[in-house]
Amino acid sequence: MENRGSRVVTDETGADFSYRGDRLGLPREGPGSIAPPGRRVAAIFVDWALCGLIAYGLLADGQVRAANSWTLLVFLVMSVLTVGTLGRTPGKRLLGLRVIHVGGGRLTFPRAALRSVLLSLAIPALIWDRDTRGLHDKLTDAVQVRA
Template identity: 65%
Template sequence: MGSWLSGPRAAAEGMGVEFGYRGRRLGLPEHGPGSIAPLGRRVGALAVDWALCMLIAYGLFAHGDRQALSNWTLAVFFVLSLLTVGTVGSTPGKRVLGLRVVAEGGGRLGVLRVLLRSVLLCLAVPALIWDRDSRGLHDRLARAVQVRI
């Protein structure tokens, strides 16, 4: 019963399996700059970016139509993600909260990988499926990592 409540990771750790810290398999440090971004900061960055995109969509396209606002917000979010991650490596929300998106081996993501990541992020479901390093499926398929700066 205890392993069911605490989850498979806790059950495996109870049997002596060593997983290490998040990012160890990727060669990232455990703490500080370059370490895996914590979930709270990533959600906060997403909230900042979404609010910014809603403001832009409302001002430029929607003009009070709720259905149009949600559709345009998603479109603006896609463009914002594509342009900012593709050029500077972070969206405005990620920058404010001290995060950056980098390639698994370090450095910037290529254009096709940023495009793949942005499309999968807009679908939402891939971002909700995580691996043991707390990377969403969208990051894993694009071979990207969100790290602290």
């Protein structure tokens, strides 16, 4: 077998060894490229902490157990409102990320709402494809990119 590069291996085996986001038409690096998983997880933690503070300070009257109950609801509302209007949550903004439609442009409000509900269930966010898109993003034709 002649060594003609990795493309031969790709063509013969059917495997695709391209970079994350290539199948979606996104650049390899820089703005518009797929957001790294570590940044996305960090953004979720920032958002969750912010929602916990809001729930504890405004809704739970200083009771930790009640705050834990309210945090998920605050997270869901914040995610729907900020991703549906601005394309990013406060955590994503802090870490330089945004959520867009696979075809480009802003995610519509209904898609952002469905994405947020799926994300709050946690399991869809833990199932990833080769582009490291969670199931919640795949089902809503969304992708998280570097801003």
